[in-house]
Amino acid sequence: MLRLEKLVKRYRTGDLALTGIDLEVPGGQVMALIGPSGAGKSTLIRCVNRLVEPTSGRVFLGDTEITGLSKGQLRLARRRMGMIFQEYALVERLTVMENVLSGRLGYTGFWRSYFRKFPQRDINEAFRLLERVSLDHMADKRADELSGGQRQRVGIARALIQEPELLLVDEPTASLDPKTSRQIMRLICELCEERELAAIINIHDVLLAEMFAERIVGLQAGTIVYDGPPDRLGPDVLTTIYGEEDWTATIDKVDEDELTEEELRERERLMSRAS
Amino acid sequence: MAVRQQGELKVWQRRERGKQFAIWGAWLAGVAVFAYCWRLISEKTIWMFVTDAPRQAVDLAERMVPPKWEYMAKLWLPLWDTLNIATLGTVMALIIAVPVAFCAARNTTPSVIFVRPVALFIIVSSRSINSLVWALMLVTIIGPGVVAGILAIGFRSIGFCAKLLYEAIEEIDEKQVEAVTATGAAGGQVLAFGIVPQIMPAFAGISIFRWDINIRESTVLGLVGAGGIGLQLDASISTLAWTQVSVILLAILATVIVSEWVSAKVRHAII
Amino acid sequence: MNGAPVDRHWRRPPFIANPLLRWSLFVGAGVYLALAFGTIDVDWPRIADGVPRGQRFIASFFPPDFTSRAGEIFEGIYESLWMTVTSTVVGIALSIPVGLGAARNLSPRVVYLACRAIVAVSRTFPEVILAIFFVKLFGFGPFAGFLALSLATVGFYGKLLAEDIEDMDPVQAEAVRATGASWWQWLVYAVLPQVLPRMIGLGLYRFDINFRESAVVGIVGGGGIGATLLTAFDRYEFDSAAAILLIIIGIVMAVEYTSGFVRKWVQ
Numbered sequence: 001m002l003r004l005e006k007l008v009k010r011y012r013t014g015d016l017a018l019t020g021i022d023l024e025v026p027g028g029q030v031m032a033l034i035g036p037s038g039a040g041k042s043t044l045i046r047c048v049n050r051l052v053e054p055t056s057g058r059v060f061l062g063d064t065e066i067t068g069l070s071k072g073q074l075r076l077a078r079r080r081m082g083m084i085f086q087e088y089a090l091v092e093r094l095t096v097m098e099n100v101l102s103g104r105l106g107y108t109g110f111w112r113s114y115f116r117k118f119p120q121r122d123i124n125e126a127f128r129l130l131e132r133v134s135l136d137h138m139a140d141k142r143a144d145e146l147s148g149g150q151r152q153r154v155g156i157a158r159a160l161i162q163e164p165e166l167l168l169v170d171e172p173t174a175s176l177d178p179k180t181s182r183q184i185m186r187l188i189c190e191l192c193e194e195r196e197l198a199a200i201i202n203i204h205d206v207l208l209a210e211m212f213a214e215r216i217v218g219l220q221a222g223t224i225v226y227d228g229p230p231d232r233l234g235p236d237v238l239t240t241i242y243g244e245e246d247w248t249a250t251i252d253k254v255d256e257d258e259l260t261e262e263e264l265r266e267r268e269r270l271m272s273r274a275s
Numbered sequence: 276m277a278v279r280q281q282g283e284l285k286v287w288q289r290r291e292r293g294k295q296f297a298i299w300g301a302w303l304a305g306v307a308v309f310a311y312c313w314r315l316i317s318e319k320t321i322w323m324f325v326t327d328a329p330r331q332a333v334d335l336a337e338r339m340v341p342p343k344w345e346y347m348a349k350l351w352l353p354l355w356d357t358l359n360i361a362t363l364g365t366v367m368a369l370i371i372a373v374p375v376a377f378c379a380a381r382n383t384t385p386s387v388i389f390v391r392p393v394a395l396f397i398i399v400s401s402r403s404i405n406s407l408v409w410a411l412m413l414v415t416i417i418g419p420g421v422v423a424g425i426l427a428i429g430f431r432s433i434g435f436c437a438k439l440l441y442e443a444i445e446e447i448d449e450k451q452v453e454a455v456t457a458t459g460a461a462g463g464q465v466l467a468f469g470i471v472p473q474i475m476p477a478f479a480g481i482s483i484f485r486w487d488i489n490i491r492e493s494t495v496l497g498l499v500g501a502g503g504i505g506l507q508l509d510a511s512i513s514t515l516a517w518t519q520v521s522v523i524l525l526a527i528l529a530t531v532i533v534s535e536w537v538s539a540k541v542r543h544a545i546i
Numbered sequence: 547m548n549g550a551p552v553d554r555h556w557r558r559p560p561f562i563a564n565p566l567l568r569w570s571l572f573v574g575a576g577v578y579l580a581l582a583f584g585t586i587d588v589d590w591p592r593i594a595d596g597v598p599r600g601q602r603f604i605a606s607f608f609p610p611d612f613t614s615r616a617g618e619i620f621e622g623i624y625e626s627l628w629m630t631v632t633s634t635v636v637g638i639a640l641s642i643p644v645g646l647g648a649a650r651n652l653s654p655r656v657v658y659l660a661c662r663a664i665v666a667v668s669r670t671f672p673e674v675i676l677a678i679f680f681v682k683l684f685g686f687g688p689f690a691g692f693l694a695l696s697l698a699t700v701g702f703y704g705k706l707l708a709e710d711i712e713d714m715d716p717v718q719a720e721a722v723r724a725t726g727a728s729w730w731q732w733l734v735y736a737v738l739p740q741v742l743p744r745m746i747g748l749g750l751y752r753f754d755i756n757f758r759e760s761a762v763v764g765i766v767g768g769g770g771i772g773a774t775l776l777t778a779f780d781r782y783e784f785d786s787a788a789a790i791l792l793i794i795i796g797i798v799m800a801v802e803y804t805s806g807f808v809r810k811w812v813q
Binding site for chain 2: 585587588589593595599625628629631632635671672674678679682683685688692761765766772779791794798799802
C-alpha cells in the first residue's frame with residue numbers, strides 16, 4: 001500500500017537524516033517506528049506526505065507516486081493520508097468541531113470553508129467521529145480548553161474525517177501520562193482495525209510499541225536496523241537501536257494482571273463499545 | 276564575573292578588567308556627546324528668555340483662567356471630526372496593513388527576495404514620518420480638510436500596525452499550520468484555518484492600541500489644516516484667545532481620558 | 547448505531563454569545579460609519595486639483611534634490627539630532643525618580659499619586675502642544691523643542707518603568723530584602739537587575755521616537771528639521787521635501803538597526 005524506495009533526506013545544514021530507506025507497509029498494518037531522538041523518525045513520516053521534501057528516492061501510495069506530484073495533485077494525495085501529531089497541533093483558538101471539520105478542507109472549496117458551510121454529510125460524519133472518541137458534548141468548546149488526552153482524541157477525529165487509507169502518527173503519546181497514553185494508542189489501533197487502515201506510528205516508548213503494533217521497525221541514524229514482529233525485540237536488538245543499556249525491565253511483557261483494575265475496566269468498556 | 280588569582284588570594288571582581296574599561300569608556304563617550312550637544316543647544320538659546328520664563332508662565336496661566344465655557348458649544352463638531360479622523364484613519368490603515376504584514380512576515384511572504392524588502396520599506400517609511408508631517412504633505416497636495424487628516428492618520432498607522440502584525444505572524448505556532456497543511460488544505464485555507472485564528476488576538480489588540488494613539492494624534496492635525504479640534508486650537512492661539520485655549524485643552528484632555536477608558540474596556544472584553 | 551442517520555445541525559458559535567449585544571454592536575457600527583461618512587465635507591474639485599500636484603510630488607522623489615538647499619537641510623537635521631540626544635538623556639534621567647515614585651509596590655501613597663499625576667499630564671498632550679507652549683514661554687528655537695521632548699519622554703518612560711517595577715518578581719526582591727539590605731542596596735541588587743535590560747531597550751526606542759518627533763516640533767517653531775520641511779512645502783519645493791523625508795527615513799532605519807544590535811548585546 002505504502003512503498004518507500006531509497007528515500008534520502010539531507011537537510012540544508014548538511015545533516016543526513018535518512019540514508020536511503022526501503023520500506024513497504026501493506027494495507028491494514030499497524031507499524032511502529034522506534035528509535036532514539038534524532039534517528040529520523042519524524043523526518044521519515046513527514047517525507048511520506050511531503051511536509052518535508054525528500055532529497056531523493058520515491059514514495060508510492062497505492063499506485064500514486066507521491067514524490068512526482070505537482071502542488072495541486074499533492075493536496076489531493078494528502079487527503080488520503082491522515083496525520084496525528086505530537087502535542088496534538090490543534091488550532092487552539094478554533095472550536096473542537098472546527099478542528100475536526102478542518103480535516104475536510106481538502107474536499108471543500110475556499111469560500112465554503114471560510115464561512116464554515118461544510119456539507120451536511122461532513123457535519124454528520126464529524127459528530128459520529130466525535131461520538132466515537134466520546135467528545136460529542138464538547139463540540140463547541142475551544143480546543144485550548146481541553147485536556148491533553150481530549151485534545152489528542154480531537155486530533156484523531158480530524159485525521160479520520162479525511163477518510164484516509166493511511167495514518168501517519170507522530171509521537172501521539174509524547175506529552176500524555178502513562179494511562180492516557182495507553183488509551184490513545186488503544187483507540188488508534190482499534191480505529192485502524194475498524195477501518196482497515198494502515199498506520200505508521202512514531203513512538204519512543206518501546207513498551208507501548210510492543211503492546212500495540214503488529215510490526216516494529218527500528219531506526220538508527222537514518223537507517224533501518226530492525227524490521228520484524230514485536231516478540232523478537234531482544235536486548236541485542238534494542239542495543240543496536242538505542243545503544244548499550246540494561247534492557248531487561250523494558251522487555252518484560254506487560255501481563256494483563258499487571259494492569260490496574262481501572263485500566264482493565266476501561267479496556268473492557270472500549271472493547272464492548274467497539275463490538 | 277571574574278576571579279583572579281593573586282598569590283594566595285582569590286580576588287573577585289564583578290567584571291573582567293577589559294570589559295570594565297570598555298563600560299567606563301562607553302560612559303565617558305556618552306557624557307562627552309551629551310555635553311557637546313548641550314553646548315550646541317545653549318548657543319542657540321537666548322538665556323534671558325529662559326530666566327524670564329517663570330514670570331511668563333504665571334502671566335499665561337492668569338490669562339487662561341477662567342475658561343470660556345460657552346465656547347464649548349462650538350467645539351462639538353470639531354471633536355466629532357477628530358473622532359472620525361482617528362477611527363476612519365485606523366480602519367483604513369488596518370485594511371492596508373494586513374496584506375503588507377503578510378508580505379513582510381518571513382513565514383508567509385510570497386518571496387523573501389522581492390516582496391519582503393518592498394513590504395519592509397513601506398513599513399519603515401510609513402513609520403518614520405510623523406502623522407503631522409504626513410498631514411502637512413497631504414494638505415499641500417489635496418487641500419485642507421478632514422480627508423487629509425484621515426489619510427494622514429491612515430498612512431502613519433499602516434507601518435505601525437503592519438510591523439506589530441508581522442511580528443505576531445512570525446511568532447505563530449508552526450505546528451498548527453503544519454497540521455492544517457497535512458489535511459490537503461489549499462494555500463488560502465491554510466491561511467484562514469491555520470494562521471488567522473492564531474493572530475486574531477494580536478490583531479484586535481493592535482487595532483485598539485493604535486486607535487487610542489490616533490485619537491491623541493488627531494487632536495493636533497488641525498495645526499497644519501487637516502481638520503479636527505486642532506484647527507480651533509491654532510485659531511485661538513494665533514488670536515491670543517487664551518480663555519478659549521484652556522477650554523480646548525480641557526476638551527482634549529477629556530477626549531483622551533475617555534478614549535483610554537474605552538480602549539481599556541474593549542481590550543479587557545477581548546482578552 | 548441504528549436507523550436512518552439524523553442530520554445534526556451545526557453552526558460556528560458566534561463571536562459574541564449574547565445576540566442582543568451582537569446585533570446592537572453591528573447596527574451601532576453601521577450607523578456610526580454612515581454618520582461619519584455623511585458628515586465629512588469633501589471638496590472634490592480641490593482634491594481633483596491635487597492629483598497633478600500629487601504626481602509631481604511623487605515624481606520629485608526620482609531623483610530628490612539634496613543639493614540646492616543642502617545648507618539648510620544639514621543645519622536642520624543636525625539640530626534635530628542633538629535635540630534628540632539631549633532630550634532623551636535628560637528625559638530618562640528625570641523619569642527615573644518619577645518612575646520609582648509611580649510604582650505602587652515601592653512608594654508611599656502620596657508620592658505614588660503625585661508621580662502618577664505627572665505621568666498622566668505629560669502623556670496626555672501630544673509633543674506638538676507641549677512645544678507650542680514652550681515656544682511661547684522660552685522663545686523660538688531648539689530649547690523649547692528640547693523641553694517638550696524631554697517632558698514627553700518623562701511621561702512615556704516613567705510610566706513604562708513604573709509598570710515594569712510593579713511586574714517584577716517579588717520573590718527575588720524579598721530574598722534581597724531578607725539579607726538586611728538597605729533601601730538603596732535593595733534597589734540596586736533586586737530591582738535594577740530585573741528591569742535594566744528592558745529599560746535599555748525602551749530607552750533606545752524612545753530615542754527613535756524623539757528623533758521622529760523632533761521633525762514635528764519644528765513646525766511650531768521648536769527647532770530642528772521641521773521648520774525646513776515646512777518651508778519646503780510652503781514654497782512647493784517638493785524635491786527638497788522629498789530629500790528631507792528620505793533623510794529622515796534613512797536615519798530612523800539606521801537608529802532601529804543600531805538599537806536592535808545594542809539590545810542583542812545587552813541581553
